Amino acid sequence: MGTGSAMRVRGSVLRNRFLDALAMALVAGLSFFLLLYVGYGEAQRNFERFHVDKLAAQGRMLQAAIESYLRRDLPLSQYVGFRARAERLRASDEQILALAVHDAGGKPIFTSGDTEIALLPAVPERGRITVDGGEVRKDRRYLQLVLPLANRYERVGSLVLTVGWPAIERAVSTQFLPLAYLALCLSVLFAAAVGFGRDWLARQRVPWLQILYASLFLAMAGAVVTSMVQLYSRGAQLEAKALADSLGQRMTEIMxxxxxxxxxxxxxxxxxxxxxxxxxxxxxxxxxxxxxxxxxxxxxxxxxxxxxxxxxxxxxxxxxxxxxxxxxxxxxxxEDIVYGRVLHNAKNFLALFVASAFLANLFLQLAGTLHRAGPAASDATGEKALALIKPVFYVAMCVEHLIYPFLPQHVRSELAAGGFSESLAGLVITIYYLFFALTLVPAGYLVQRFGSRRVMTIGLLLTASGLLALLLPGSLLPLVLGRTCAGIGQALLLIGVQSYILAVAAPERRTQGAAIIVFGFQGGMIAGMAIGSLLVVNLGPGGVFALGAVAAALTALYARIVIPAQTGKSREEDGLSAALERLAWELGQALRSRSLLATMGFVGIPAKAVLTGVVVFALPLLMTEQGYRHEDIGQMLMIYAGSVIAASSAVARLVDRRGRTVLVLGIGGLVSGLGLSAIALADTALLGHGSYAGILQTTMLAIGILVVGGAHGLINAPIVTHVADLDLARRIGAGGATAAYRFL
Known part of the structure; x- marks a missing residue:
C-alpha cells in the first residue's frame, strides 16, 4: 500500500510538472511566435518598400524624358525612344519583368518585356500606397509601380514598372524561416525550466523565472532584429545599385x-x-x-x-x-537608412514585450496557484478559485481592446463607404456604453437566477458575436449590432466575474479579489491595444475581428469547463422586478443628494467623458489625420493605461492611510485639464513645421496622454471611496451608493 501511494504521489507530481511545462510552452510560444510574426510583417513591408523605391528611382528618369516630350503638346502615342530606354533599364536590372506605357484609359501603347502582364486594378483610396506621386499595386504574382505621365494640362497616361512579387516574398521567408525553429527551441527551454525547476525557483528570492522569460524574449527579439538588419542591408544595396545605374544611363548618353x-x-x-x-x-x-x-x-x-x-x-x-x-x-x-527602419520597429517590440509580460505573468501565477492547491477545480475555493477567474476577465478585456487603436477610423470609413454621414461614428461608439450601462442591473438578476459561470459564458459568447457582426456586409447595421452585442456581453461578464469573486473569496481576500478586476481591465487594455495595433497592419481590421472572436469563444469554453458552477437563486424577492424597484429607489435618493451630484458633475462625468470622448474616440482620429500608424496609436493608448495603473496603485495606499479624498480628486481634475491642454497644443501650428515639429508633436501627445492617465489614476479608486463616505451611503448603504454612482 505504501509503495502504491508513493507511486501515485510521484505520478501526480510528474503530471503537474508536465501540465505546468505545457502551459508555459504555450505562453512562451505565443509570445515568441507573435514577435516573429510582427517582425516578419514589418520586414516584408520594408523590404517591399526598398524595391518600390528602387523602381521609383529607375522609372523617374524615363518618366522625366517622356513628360519632357509631352510638355511640347505632342501626343503620347508618337513618342520615340521608349524601347531603347526601356531595354537599357531592363538590362541593368533582371528583376524588372516588364515596362509599359498606358493611355489614360489603361490601354497599353508601348511595352517592353513580358507583354502578357496586364495593368493591375487600382487600389481603393483608403488602402492605397503612394510613392512620390506613383501608386503601388500588387497581387499574388506581381508588384507594379504606376507613375503618372502628364502634359502641361492634365494626366494623359501612366508608366508601369513590374517585378515579381514571389521573389520578394521568398527572400523574406528564407531569412525568417530559421527563426521559427529558434522560437520553438526557446519555448521548449522555458517550459523545461518551469516544469523541472519550479520548486527550486519558488525558494529563491531573486525572480529567476521572470528573468529567464525576459532574457529569452530579448534573445528572440535580438535574432529578429539581426535578420531585419541583414534583409534591409540587401534592400539598401539593391536601391543604391538601381540609383547608380539610373544615373549612369544618363551619363553614358552624355559621355x-x-x-x-x-x-x-x-x-x-x-x-x-x-x-x-x-x-x-x-x-x-x-x-x-x-x-x-x-x-x-x-x-x-x-x-x-x-x-x-x-x-x-x-x-x-x-x-x-x-x-x-x-x-x-x-x-x-x-547605413542610417537601415538602422532607422529597424529602430522604428524597436518600439513595436518593446510594446509587444510589455503585453507578453502581462500575459506570461498571469499564467505563471495561475500555474503556481494550481500547483500549490491541487488539480481539482470543482471544489475550488479561496486562492485557487480567484486564480481560476483571472484569465477569463483578463483575456476578455484584451479581446475588447484589440480593436480600440483602429475602431474609430474603421467605423468612420465604413460609414463613408456606405453613404452615411461620418458624424454617426460617435453614435456607434456610444452605443457600446449605453447598452453596457443598461445591462448592469438585469445582469445582477441573471447571476442570482442562473449563477455566475453561465452569465460569464454568455457574456463571452456575445462578445465574440459582436466581433463577428463587424465582419458582416453593410455599414451602419453591422456596426450597431456589433457594438450592441459587445456592450451587453462585457456588462454580463463584469457582473458575472464580480459576483463570482464575492462568492468564493474569503473576507480577508476581498481586496485581492477586487484587484483582479483592476489588473484585468488595465492589463488587458495594455496588452490588447499593443497586440491589436500591431496585428491590424498585417491582418487588417477583419482579421483582428476574427482573431478576437476566436479568443473570446475559447475563453468561454475555458469558463464553462474550468470555472466551478455557482448555484443560482429563484426566490421571488430576488427577482428582476425587485431589483429594478430597489435600483429606482436608490437612484431617487442619489438624485436628491447634492454631494453625489457635485461629485458626478465636477469629477466623475468629466473623467468618463475624457476617457470615452478623447482617449478612446478623438485621439485615434486625430493621430490618424496627423499621419500616425496604427501601432503608434495603440502604443499611445498603452501609455494612458500604464499611467493609470501606476497612479492608482500609489494613490490607493495614500488614501487608505490618510483619507482626504476631496483633495486627491481635486488634484486629479486639475491635472487632467493640464494633460488635455498638452494634447490640444500638439494639434496647433505653434510647434512649427518640419521634422523637429513632428518630434515635438509626438512628445506633446505622449506627455499629454501620460498626464491624463495619471490624473484618472488619481480619480478612479478614490472616487469610489469618496462616494462610500457620503451621507447618502449611510441612508442606502455603501453598496447602493456606489452602484447608483456607477450606473449614473
Missing part, C-alpha cells in the same frame, strides 16, 4: 558625345537635383581617374575617392570606349 567635362555647365546642379528627388541618397559623385570631379558636397571636389564603411556604395563605369580616362558615377546610401 558618348566625347565632351570635355569642364565644358559641361550645370552638371553639379543636376546631381543635386537627383539627390533631392531621391532623399535616401547620401551623396552622388562623378569620379575621374580616382578623383572626384563633381560631388553633391562641393567640399569633396578634387579629393581622391575613398569608400566609407558607414555607407552602401555602388559605382557605374560610364567611360567612353576610346577615352584614356576612367569615368565613374558613384552613389552612396547611409
Amino acid at each position: 558618348g558625345f566625347h565632351l570635355d567635362l569642364r565644358q559641361l555647365q550645370g552638371l553639379d546642379r543636376a546631381f543635386g537635383e537627383y539627390r533631392r528627388l531621391n532623399p535616401d541618397i547620401g551623396a552622388v559623385a562623378l569620379v575621374v581617374d580616382g578623383r572626384i570631379a563633381i560631388h553633391t558636397d562641393p567640399f569633396m571636389v578634387g579629393r581622391p575617392w575613398s569608400s566609407d564603411a558607414s555607407t552602401y556604395e555602388y559605382r557605374v563605369d560610364v567611360t567612353p570606349s576610346d577615352s584614356p580616362q576612367r569615368v565613374e558615377v558613384a552613389v552612396t546610401l547611409p
Whole structure:
C-alpha cells in the first residue's frame, strides 16, 4: 500500500510538472511566435518598400524624358525612344519583368518585356500606397509601380514598372524561416525550466523565472532584429545599385558625345537635383581617374575617392570606349537608412514585450496557484478559485481592446463607404456604453437566477458575436449590432466575474479579489491595444475581428469547463422586478443628494467623458489625420493605461492611510485639464513645421496622454471611496451608493 501511494504521489507530481511545462510552452510560444510574426510583417513591408523605391528611382528618369516630350503638346502615342530606354533599364536590372506605357484609359501603347502582364486594378483610396506621386499595386504574382505621365494640362497616361512579387516574398521567408525553429527551441527551454525547476525557483528570492522569460524574449527579439538588419542591408544595396545605374544611363548618353567635362555647365546642379528627388541618397559623385570631379558636397571636389564603411556604395563605369580616362558615377546610401527602419520597429517590440509580460505573468501565477492547491477545480475555493477567474476577465478585456487603436477610423470609413454621414461614428461608439450601462442591473438578476459561470459564458459568447457582426456586409447595421452585442456581453461578464469573486473569496481576500478586476481591465487594455495595433497592419481590421472572436469563444469554453458552477437563486424577492424597484429607489435618493451630484458633475462625468470622448474616440482620429500608424496609436493608448495603473496603485495606499479624498480628486481634475491642454497644443501650428515639429508633436501627445492617465489614476479608486463616505451611503448603504454612482 505504501509503495502504491508513493507511486501515485510521484505520478501526480510528474503530471503537474508536465501540465505546468505545457502551459508555459504555450505562453512562451505565443509570445515568441507573435514577435516573429510582427517582425516578419514589418520586414516584408520594408523590404517591399526598398524595391518600390528602387523602381521609383529607375522609372523617374524615363518618366522625366517622356513628360519632357509631352510638355511640347505632342501626343503620347508618337513618342520615340521608349524601347531603347526601356531595354537599357531592363538590362541593368533582371528583376524588372516588364515596362509599359498606358493611355489614360489603361490601354497599353508601348511595352517592353513580358507583354502578357496586364495593368493591375487600382487600389481603393483608403488602402492605397503612394510613392512620390506613383501608386503601388500588387497581387499574388506581381508588384507594379504606376507613375503618372502628364502634359502641361492634365494626366494623359501612366508608366508601369513590374517585378515579381514571389521573389520578394521568398527572400523574406528564407531569412525568417530559421527563426521559427529558434522560437520553438526557446519555448521548449522555458517550459523545461518551469516544469523541472519550479520548486527550486519558488525558494529563491531573486525572480529567476521572470528573468529567464525576459532574457529569452530579448534573445528572440535580438535574432529578429539581426535578420531585419541583414534583409534591409540587401534592400539598401539593391536601391543604391538601381540609383547608380539610373544615373549612369544618363551619363553614358552624355559621355558618348566625347565632351570635355569642364565644358559641361550645370552638371553639379543636376546631381543635386537627383539627390533631392531621391532623399535616401547620401551623396552622388562623378569620379575621374580616382578623383572626384563633381560631388553633391562641393567640399569633396578634387579629393581622391575613398569608400566609407558607414555607407552602401555602388559605382557605374560610364567611360567612353576610346577615352584614356576612367569615368565613374558613384552613389552612396547611409547605413542610417537601415538602422532607422529597424529602430522604428524597436518600439513595436518593446510594446509587444510589455503585453507578453502581462500575459506570461498571469499564467505563471495561475500555474503556481494550481500547483500549490491541487488539480481539482470543482471544489475550488479561496486562492485557487480567484486564480481560476483571472484569465477569463483578463483575456476578455484584451479581446475588447484589440480593436480600440483602429475602431474609430474603421467605423468612420465604413460609414463613408456606405453613404452615411461620418458624424454617426460617435453614435456607434456610444452605443457600446449605453447598452453596457443598461445591462448592469438585469445582469445582477441573471447571476442570482442562473449563477455566475453561465452569465460569464454568455457574456463571452456575445462578445465574440459582436466581433463577428463587424465582419458582416453593410455599414451602419453591422456596426450597431456589433457594438450592441459587445456592450451587453462585457456588462454580463463584469457582473458575472464580480459576483463570482464575492462568492468564493474569503473576507480577508476581498481586496485581492477586487484587484483582479483592476489588473484585468488595465492589463488587458495594455496588452490588447499593443497586440491589436500591431496585428491590424498585417491582418487588417477583419482579421483582428476574427482573431478576437476566436479568443473570446475559447475563453468561454475555458469558463464553462474550468470555472466551478455557482448555484443560482429563484426566490421571488430576488427577482428582476425587485431589483429594478430597489435600483429606482436608490437612484431617487442619489438624485436628491447634492454631494453625489457635485461629485458626478465636477469629477466623475468629466473623467468618463475624457476617457470615452478623447482617449478612446478623438485621439485615434486625430493621430490618424496627423499621419500616425496604427501601432503608434495603440502604443499611445498603452501609455494612458500604464499611467493609470501606476497612479492608482500609489494613490490607493495614500488614501487608505490618510483619507482626504476631496483633495486627491481635486488634484486629479486639475491635472487632467493640464494633460488635455498638452494634447490640444500638439494639434496647433505653434510647434512649427518640419521634422523637429513632428518630434515635438509626438512628445506633446505622449506627455499629454501620460498626464491624463495619471490624473484618472488619481480619480478612479478614490472616487469610489469618496462616494462610500457620503451621507447618502449611510441612508442606502455603501453598496447602493456606489452602484447608483456607477450606473449614473
